[in-house]
Amino acid sequence: MRMSKMGIKTRHHRGQDEALSQEFQSTQLKRHAAGIYGMGNLLVRARNKIIEIIRKNLENYECSEVSLPIIQPKNIWEASGRWSTYAKSKHMFTFEGRNGEYCIAPTGEEIVLDFIRENIVSYKDLPINIFQIGNKYRDEIRVRGGLLRSKEFLMKDGYSFHANKEDMVREYNAMKECYIKIFSDLGLTAIPVKAVSADMGGKVSEEFMCPSPVGEDKVLMDEKSGIALNTEVLEYPEMLEEIKQNNPEFRIDNLKEVPCIELGHIFQLGRFYSENMNGYFVNANGKKEPYFMGCYGIGVNRTLGAICENNCDEEGLIWPKSVAPYKCIIISTPENSEDSEKIYADIKFKNIDVVLDDRADTLGSKIKDAKLLGFPYMIIMGKKYSKEHLLEVETRKTGKKSFLNLDELIKLISD
RNA sequence: CGAGGUGUAGCUCAGAUGGUAGAGUGCUUGGUUUGGGACCAAGAUGCCGCAGGUUCGAGUCCUGUCACCUCGACCA
Numbered sequence: 492m493r494m495s496k497m498g499i500k501t502r503h504h505r506g507q508d509e510a511l512s513q514e515f516q517s518t519q520l521k522r523h524a525a526g527i528y529g530m531g532n533l534l535v536r537a538r539n540k541i542i543e544i545i546r547k548n549l550e551n552y553e554c555s556e557v558s559l560p561i562i563q564p565k566n567i568w569e570a571s572g573r574w575s576t577y578a579k580s581k582h583m584f585t586f587e588g589r590n591g592e593y594c595i596a597p598t599g600e601e602i603v604l605d606f607i608r609e610n611i612v613s614y615k616d617l618p619i620n621i622f623q624i625g626n627k628y629r630d631e632i633r634v635r636g637g638l639l640r641s642k643e644f645l646m647k648d649g650y651s652f653h654a655n656k657e658d659m660v661r662e663y664n665a666m667k668e669c670y671i672k673i674f675s676d677l678g679l680t681a682i683p684v685k686a687v688s689a690d691m692g693g694k695v696s697e698e699f700m701c702p703s704p705v706g707e708d709k710v711l712m713d714e715k716s717g718i719a720l721n722t723e724v725l726e727y728p729e730m731l732e733e734i735k736q737n738n739p740e741f742r743i744d745n746l747k748e749v750p751c752i753e754l755g756h757i758f759q760l761g762r763f764y765s766e767n768m769n770g771y772f773v774n775a776n777g778k779k780e781p782y783f784m785g786c787y788g789i790g791v792n793r794t795l796g797a798i799c800e801n802n803c804d805e806e807g808l809i810w811p812k813s814v815a816p817y818k819c820i821i822i823s824t825p826e827n828s829e830d831s832e833k834i835y836a837d838i839k840f841k842n843i844d845v846v847l848d849d850r851a852d853t854l855g856s857k858i859k860d861a862k863l864l865g866f867p868y869m870i871i872m873g874k875k876y877s878k879e880h881l882l883e884v885e886t887r888k889t890g891k892k893s894f895l896n897l898d899e900l901i902k903l904i905s906d
Numbered sequence: 907c908g909a910g911g912u913g914u915a916g917c918u919c920a921g922a923u924g925g926u927a928g929a930g931u932g933c934u935u936g937g938u939u940u941g942g943g944a945c946c947a948a949g950a951u952g953c954c955g956c957a958g959g960u961u962c963g964a965g966u967c968c969u970g971u972c973a974c975c976u977c978g979a980c981c982a
């Protein structure tokens with residue numbers, strides 16, 4: 492990709508209250524209205540890498556990717572009883588179409604039941620776990636902090652269906668394991684925290700919390716016993732009792748509030764939705780029974796936001812290699828611009844994601860931009876290249892510089 | 907929905923007590939530059955959020971309204 496074609500412009504100034512990573516985000520995020528954002532090339536490419544990591548991990552657990560509609564008819568929401576509650580709370584966007592009322596989906600329990608119940612009719616068809624990665628729409632009462640809470644956002648939502656409760660619990664634990672792997676692959680700390688999920692119609696649920704100063708959720712952590720709790724839990728004495736019984740060391744006094752970003756949430760839904768939505772299978776005794784359901788979500792945009800917030804310094808972003816939108820950027824002075832085109836072509840030929848900064852700016856300003864935008868490697872072709880024809884490679888994270896020929900360079904950046 | 911705040915150039919913002927619309931940055935043209943956000947010269951850019959009102963005169967005062975931000979309430 493050529494810098495001149497990317498459609499971004501960096502800025503020399505930062506807004507008053509902007510966090511460090513916001514200077515980067517301001518080059519990549521356009522607010523069109525409250526909670527409604529456009530996203531630039533670098534964020535989109537990083538998000539695609541995140542999606543790929545999520546997808547690979549889920550497929551390892553035999554989860555099946557599907558695509559469900561975002562625009563959904565009113566009737567399926569009336570079946571679960573959530574049309575009136577959601578519409579009343581004004582959280583759900585609804586509109587009048589040619590053939591009646593529709594919503595723009597805030598979540599997918601209803602549609603997924605409508606999607607599978609014709610095919611999954613026997614206990615022999617179970618269990619099954621299907622997921623999708625797509626935009627969701629919620630008319631949030633209060634939007635917050637760019638990627639962290641917006642009205643349109645990308646979510647991975649997955650749903651599992653089971654013949655009995657034990658199997659639902661087994662899958663829930665498997666997904667918990669899978670989520671831990673996903674967030675660790677993304678280089679994020681995400682602590683599973685017990686949550687209260689009254690509206691979801693289920694009881695057991697855990698949120699995956701990523702400690703961050705910009706987080707809007709507060710988590711209570713006890714470093715001694717290693718227990719982390721949602722602050723809401725304090726309002727439910729029976730849950731506290733249970734924790735105390737299972738962990739003798741646990742004490743409420745030891746809990747400290749830590750701000751966190753909620754990256755994911757998994758639920759044991761039970762039979763609430765399947766009972767209301769006519770989600771039945773035939774068991775081994777030939778009798779109809781509602782599915783047991785689990786539901787598993789990851790806020791993809793939030794995850795992207797958390798990665799930005801947790802990987803930056805005074806000079807800008809530092810993309811972790813696993814999600815970096817491009818591996819490296821080539822910067823040259825005018826006298827080496829022809830050579831830089833060649834190097835660019837060679838690196839591209841090796842299928843390495845590379846940016847050529849072909850703008851007419853000075854070398855210094857290009858270096859500043861490369862650091863702000865966080866490319867893992869910066870290839871500088873200036874005076875030193877003119878003399879010795881060695882490529883200078885600077886690692887963004889460590890600042891370490893080395894002088895290499897093309898083969899050595901490709902070896903370094905392709906790991 | 908409650909409390910507070912902000913709307914002025916593409917962006918970040920300044921414009922006490924009413925009197926010709928400003929800066930930095932960005933943009934255009936030409937030239938010199940090119941190693942950690944270069945310099946010189948010449949330019950272009952405004953319904954001062956919107957609507958009323960007071961006044962000879964309003965970016966500035968008053969009323970209304972809309973948008974946005976922060977905190978709270980709320981939130982798979």
